[in-house]
Amino acid sequence: MIAFGNSKKSDSDSNKDNKSLSDGVINLDQGDPTMFEEYWMKMKDRCTVVIPAWDLMSYFSDTKNVCWFLEPELEKAIKALHGAIGNAATEERYIVVGTGSSQLCQAALFALSSLSEVKPVSIVAAVPYYSTYVEEASYLQSKLYKWEGDARTFDKEGPYIEMVTSPNNPDGTMREPVVNRKEGGKVIHDFAYYWPHYTPITRREDQDLMLFTFSKITGHAGSRIGWALVKDIDVAKKMVQYLTVNSIGVSKESQIRATKILNELTKTCRTQSESFFEYGYEKMNSRWERLREVVDSGDAFTIPNHPQAFCNFFGKTISSAPAFAWLGLKAERDLGSLLKENKVLTRGGDRCGCAKKYVRVSMLSRDDDYDVFLHRLATIKDLKCIEP
Amino acid sequence: MIAFGNSKKSDSDSNKDNKSLSDGVINLDQGDPTMFEEYWMKMKDRCTVVIPAWDLMSYFSDTKNVCWFLEPELEKAIKALHGAIGNAATEERYIVVGTGSSQLCQAALFALSSLSEVKPVSIVAAVPYYSTYVEEASYLQSKLYKWEGDARTFDKEGPYIEMVTSPNNPDGTMREPVVNRKEGGKVIHDFAYYWPHYTPITRREDQDLMLFTFSKITGHAGSRIGWALVKDIDVAKKMVQYLTVNSIGVSKESQIRATKILNELTKTCRTQSESFFEYGYEKMNSRWERLREVVDSGDAFTIPNHPQAFCNFFGKTISSAPAFAWLGLKAERDLGSLLKENKVLTRGGDRCGCAKKYVRVSMLSRDDDYDVFLHRLATIKDLKCIEP
Known part of the structure; x- marks a missing residue:
């Protein structure tokens, strides 16, 4: 079930011996955003953090904040960046920091279901959905909530939580809730990819519970920093309760580093030569x-068409360039296995609630790996080895 | 239920205005180990970490390791420190890193109960127990396991997990399992405080599943780093599965900093003038x-007598000096409320499965706070305000 760590060769390993890349296994399963290393290497020591041993020792960051383990400077940096990009409202909201947005998603499931009178609360998402939601909602067999699969075919009575990921992981489409009942429904908006390098910023999102993650903005997956913007104080408090029991807060070192890097994004976002988002x-x-x-040069594969739109941040009409490609086969065949035979690891469409003819391909690998992936894809297409 | 963040004033805040300490609320509830800041300040820039923006970006640390998100240098540092102190065996074990040992404890509950044929698995601990175990085992209402309270009165059939904390939190006693059934029992050994500044190191522990935490060794609670030493590969793999779904690994920044600081402990542990453990x-x-x-100067309070023992690390007989004081009243009265009236926050004995005449007092605050605590305790004793 858990694909992390099962691969024989990581991006990191394969990069070290790129002379032999044409033979190695390319891992495009997890979406490890190593692509952005190049940018940060060019920045040299601009966002280097220096932490003396006596600093950041306490559990507490700000005891007056609902989220008592959130570093005040990180809160400011998050607000400043959303302000500069215009992708989300931060006014009159509580910011809850998490060990990545995975932990926050589970904190939100806990919060919303704990506050529900009827339990278990159904958890749904429209297919194709982020495969990890299934695991997050199921692994502990909680009596608080229950994974119920595709939101489009959901017909159970009672309270529900719909996960809405927009742009969607895995297929990059812009999403709205699909259940839309008058009562008993809550929505968690996962905006991990709602940033201008992936998609046009068409409006300032203003939802009740919005999730963001540092890893997919700047590529710093190793830091495990995410945040939630939460309107309702009771929901925010319950999320903080989850994070307190689950891990007694969030690494201060990661928060300090995220602060520095997010502030740099804000500072340079209007300077074309330096802007991370332009790059x-x-x-x-x-x-x-x-x-x-x-x-397009063959007749074997499909990919979605992402419509262009006017991006408020760039001030022009642009295409979407999602973090994942939702690659399909025209033939009815297991594409994941076919790619694996050709030494490319991807996430099977069945894990996203769809047919195995689809796979999710990370677009965030290092250049070398991406080049080899394209080369192998072209070979498969040319060899016409796609017949069942 | 969750006491973190509910206090009006943290150690950190109160330290900033220590002129007014005699009036402020002293928080000795959470065991925030700020006491050790002083040592690290004296070390100046010895363990300063410098992290450039392009470093530590990937999710992966070592794809060949069962715990693929564990930094190899941290693994080495952990083994070296246990070797130097002689408190635990690391040979033929898997090391699993966590966001503090709280997350690891939950990973262990998940692992052991997932691998059990019968569910839910009962979770027990002998009173007085670490109050957070109750929350960790209960908050998600998992069907995998169920909190069953005091291990000494446990009489349910079926599989069980006993939490054994030694030295014990809250009362500092050395502990062994108490259920000891022939079949169906698993033990999680929490050795958070089995270090020579708290207790004599009398043997090299060699248990199946042992938990340790960075915060209580060196005082770096803000880093949220813990580790488990695990004999059984299936248990280790299941723990890694939990940590993967729960937070996709553990902050690399914190791991790098913990590595540097643990290595310093090992390097200086035999140099009396520099040794952290001597200090x-x-x-x-x-x-x-x-x-x-x-x-002893009054007749109001009780504290446990901790027997002396020969410490293999120090090479001499020493007393225990636990991280918490298990303070009791001779009178039958709520000691937590009494102390709170006197502006000292502690953890009530009822949260540890005992009477309210007991409280857990953190011994790890900054000097100023500890001085004020002792002063207030002496005042209570003198005022004879302890009558019901």
Whole structure:
């Protein structure tokens, strides 16, 4: 079930011996955002953090804050970045920091279901959905909530929570809730990818419970920092209760480093030569163009068409360049296995509630791995080895 | 239920205005180990970490390790420290890193109960027990396990997990399992305080599943780093599965910092003038002597007698100097409320499965707070305000 760590060769390993890349296994399963290392290497020591041994020792960051383990400077940095990008409202909201947005998602499930009079609360998401939601909602066999699968076919009575990921993981589409009952429904909006290098920023999101993650903005997955913007104080308090019991807060070192890096994004976001988002968008867009070329040059594969839109941040109409490609086969065949035979690891569509003819491919690997992936994809297409 | 963050004033805050300490609320509830800041300040920039923005970006630390998110250098540092102190065997074991030992304890409950054929598995601990175990085993209402309270009165059939904390939190006693059935029992050994500044190291522990935490060794609670030493690979794999779903691993920044600091402990542990453990023991011992003076000078309070023992690390017979004082009243009265009226926050004995005449008092606060605590305790004793 858990694919992390099962691969024989990571991006990191394969990068070390890129001379032999053409033979190695390429792991595009987890979405490890190592692509962005290049940008941060160019920044040299700009966002280097220095932490003396006597600093950041206490459990507490600010005892007056509902989220007592949130470093005040990180809170400011989060608000400043959302303000500069215009992707989400931060006014009159509680910010809850988590060990990545996975932990926050579970904190939100705990909070919303604890506050529900009827339990278990049904958890749903429209297919194709982020495969990890299934695991997060199921692994502990909680009596508080229960995974009920596809939101589009959901017909159980009683309270429910709909996970809405927009742009969606795995297929990059812009999403709205689909259940929309008058009563008993709560929505967790996962905006991990609602940043201008992935998608046009078309509006300032203003939802009740919004999740964001540091890893998918800047590539710092190893830091495990995410945050939630929460309107209701009771929900925020329950989330903090979860995070207190689960891990007694969140690494201060990671919070300090995230603060420095997010502040740099804000500071440089309007300077074209330095802006991370300009860099990121150019890079993602170029990868998508090359992928479309390979797909369009044959008749074997499908990828979604992402409509263009006016991006309020860039001030122009741009294409989407999602963090994952939702690659499909025209033939009815297990694409994940086919790619695995060709030494490319991806996440099978069945894990996202769909057919095995689809896979989720990370678009965030290092350049070398991405090049080899495209080369292998072209080979599969040319070899016509896609017949059942 | 969750006391973290509910206090009006933290150690950190109160330290900032220590001129007014005699009026402020002293928080000795959580065991925030700020006492050790002083040592690390004296070390100046010895263990300062410097992290450039391009470093530690990947989810992965070592894909060949069962615990794929564990930094290899941290693994080495943990083994070296246990080797130098002689408190635990690390050979033929898997090391699993967690966001503090709280998260690891929950990973262990998940692992052991998932592997049990019969569910729910009963979770027990002998009173007085660490209050957080109750919350950890209960908050998600898992069908995998169920909190069943005091291990001494446990009489349910079926599989069980006994939490054994030694030295015990809250009362500092050395503990062994008490249920000891021939079949169906598993033990999680929490050795958070089995370090020479708290207790004599009398043997090299060699248990199946042992938990340790960075925060209570060196005082770096803000880093949220703990580790488990696990004999059985299936248990280790299940724990890693939990940590993968729960938070996709553990902060790399915290791991890097813990590595540097643990290595320093190992390097200096035999140099009396520099050894953290020498410093820590002197400090803890002096606090306990002063506490005993206050308690012995009146007839109101009780504290446990901790027998002396030969410490293999120090090479001499020493007293225990536990991280918490299990303070009791001779009268039948709510000691937590009495102390709260006197502006000292502690953890009530009822939360540890005992009477309210007992409280758990953190011995790890900053000097100023500890001084004020002793002063207030002496005042209560003198005022004879302890009558019901």
